[in-house]
Amino acid sequence: MNAITTAVIDLKQLELFAQGDTQVHGRDARVKVLVTLFFILSVISYHRYEINGLLPFTLFPIIMVCRAELPIPYLARKMLLICPFILLIGAFNPLLDRSTLWQVGSIEISGGCISLLSLLLRSFLTIGAALILVATTGFTTICQALERLGMPEVFTVQLLFLHRYLFVLAEEAERASRARELRSCGSTGRGIGSFGSLTGHLLLRTWQRAERIHTTMLSRGFTGQFHGQRRERFSHADLTFLISWSVTFLLMRTMEPATLLGSFITGAFP
Amino acid sequence: MSDAIIRLENVSYRYPDGTAALTDCSLTINRNKRTAVLGANGAGKTTMFLHLNGILQPSSGRLFRDDIPFEYSRTGLRKLRSKVGMVFQNPDSQLFSASVQEDVSFGPMNLGLDTTTIRRRVAEALGAVAMAGLADKPVHNLSYGQKKRVCIAGVLAMEPEVIILDEPMAGLDAAMQEELTAVLERLHAGGITIVIATHDLDFAYGWADQALVMQSGGLLAHGTPEDILLRPEVGNALGTIPQIAEIIHSLSLLGIDLRGNGYLPRTRNELVAAIAAVTTREDTP
Incomplete structure (x- = not known):
């Protein structure tokens, strides 16, 4: 199957997970958005060499994935996809920052390597949290939650259209790519001219298709507002979820449980 | 209440690029009837359909639903679109949600209905098109025919009085x-007015109660299919006549006069039965 098709199906699969019926799925979307936001802020607030402090934060995605019954291999695959991009961003760290920060036996580990590792860990954590949010809430409901949290409607509608346009773009790109491959007779170099023309056509085709989709949406009563599948009611359980996770993140950030645990172990077994 | 559920009165429409798609078009769609809209490509069928649903507003002229002029306010359009549903030609243009259930619920959600009512309507609509078992299936895994049925369910869930199918x-x-014809028959039997644009003359001849033939953005002819589809000017506009009608005409030249004997077959099965009946009668001494 074409790689683009696979990517589209995978994206749609993420939306399908949001139709689950676990406790996590049932939580108010605003609460999930806020908790994810606190999590991301806590994770990115560490300095560039931090590793130990980040480790306890892996508890959040693990607990959420287990409680929401999300497929781990699927999420792992999605997270691995971003690896090349992160490596590209952090590739020069080991070269530019050669000061020794850790020493394991005779092996010296430079600050650049540690910062690259920290970057990888933080990226996995934050992107994992975002994926879990979408997989347990659905993009439409997330946008509604953002709107109810104060984001102007015009932005949320733009976000939703952008999200839907991605599918249209990917499907049209797949068709264009297949048509090109079928007539390229196995050759790969078709020149920038051909590529430019293909991109132009792709833009026009997606535009026309997006207009057709918009027309069908209008014909089914769309008036500029998206409606989610769930009707949100803020409950005590939602409040508990919000407070417990927020306090946990705050404690993890300020008290550094990994260091405490290390001190405890070294204290108990000197 | 009059027979006309939707009426166009001297409707003209010009696209922004200057193309005149409808010119002084007046026509009537009758309540609880199966209406076939015929015409060559570019005759104005789709543009006319987009007017029936309020997607396009006429440059001049007026449209009426139940003898009340269309109202193009936000509330008016929402009401119109809940009563006049439209199923587009390409299901991939209509289906954009991840699952069947989510897509079918899009229309009812736009109507601001409560969750219980939405669930009931979605279940009923999927049941009506025999897709209840596939409610949770991803849309991209459906066959083309199934997608068409989901599109119809998406419109049915809004409980319309009229369904327009391009x-x-x-x-x-x-x-x-x-299968799709059987679905449409069930919907018609349930009291829904069905309007179909088609190039399939044989289907229109056998299925429709009323036919509207469009040409150059206007109405060329209207009436029952057996009355109008055999007219020379309609034949010229459409480029052909229904095969059944052609066979009846050929048989009459061979001396087998089905019409003269009171038979007006419109489908293949009816034709075979009529020929059998007439030839048996002629053979009987």
Whole structure:
């Protein structure tokens, strides 16, 4: 199957997970958005060499994935996809920052390597949290939650259209790519001219298709507002979820449980 | 209440690029009837359909639903679109949600209905098109025929009085066409007015109660299919006449006069039965 098709199906699969019926799925979307936001802020607030402090934060995605019954291999695959991009961003760290920060036996580990590792860990954590949010809430409901949290409607509608346009773009790109491959007779170099023309056509085709989709949406009563599948009611359980996770993140950030645990172990077994 | 559920009165429409798609078009769609809209490509069928649903507003002229002029306010359009549903030719243009259930619930959610009512309507609509078992299935895994049925369910869930289908049989194999015809029959039996744009003259001849033939953005002819589809000017506009009608005409030249004997077959089965009946009668001494 074409790689683009696979990517589209995978994206749609993420939306399908949001139709689950676990406790996590049932939580108010605003609460999930806020908790994810606190999590991301806590994770990115560490300095560039931090590793130990980040480790306890892996508890959040693990607990959420287990409680929401999300497929781990699927999420792992999605997270691995971003690896090349992160490596590209952090590739020069080991070269530019050669000061020794850790020493394991005779092996010296430079600050650049540690910062690259920290970057990888933080990226996995934050992107994992975002994926879990979408997989347990659905993009439409997330946008509604953002709107109810104060984001102007015009932005949320733009976000939703952008999200839907991605599918249209990917499907049209797949068709264009297949048509090109079928007539390229196995050759790969078709020149920038051909590529430019293909991109132009792709833009026009997606535009026309997006207009057709918009027309069908209008014909089914769309008036500029998206409606989610769930009707949100803020409950005590939602409040508990919000407070417990927020306090946990705050404690993890300020008290550094990994260091405490290390001190405890070294204290108990000197 | 009059027979006319939707009426166009001298409607003209010009696209922004200057193309005149409808010119002084007046026509009537009757309540609880199966209406076939015929015409060559570019005759104005789709543009006319987009007016029936309020997607396009006429440059001049007026449209009426139940003898009340269309209201193009936000509330008016929402009400109109809940009563006049439209199924587009390409299901991939209509289906954009991840799952069947989510897509079918899009229309009812836009109507601001409560969750219980939405769930009931979605279940009923999927049941009506025999897709209840596939409610949780991803849309991209459906066959073309199934997608068409989901599109119809998406409109049915809004509980419309009129369903407009643009080329519903396009791209479907014979078995799928038969299935879709059965779905349409059930909907019609349930009191829904059905309007179909089609190039399939044989289907229109056998299925429709009323036919509207469009040419150059206006109405060329209207009436029952057996009355109007044999007219020379209609034949010229459409490029052909229904095969059944052609066979009846050929048989009459061979001395087998089905019409003269009171038979007006419109489908293949009716034709075979009529020929059998007439030839048996002629053979009987």
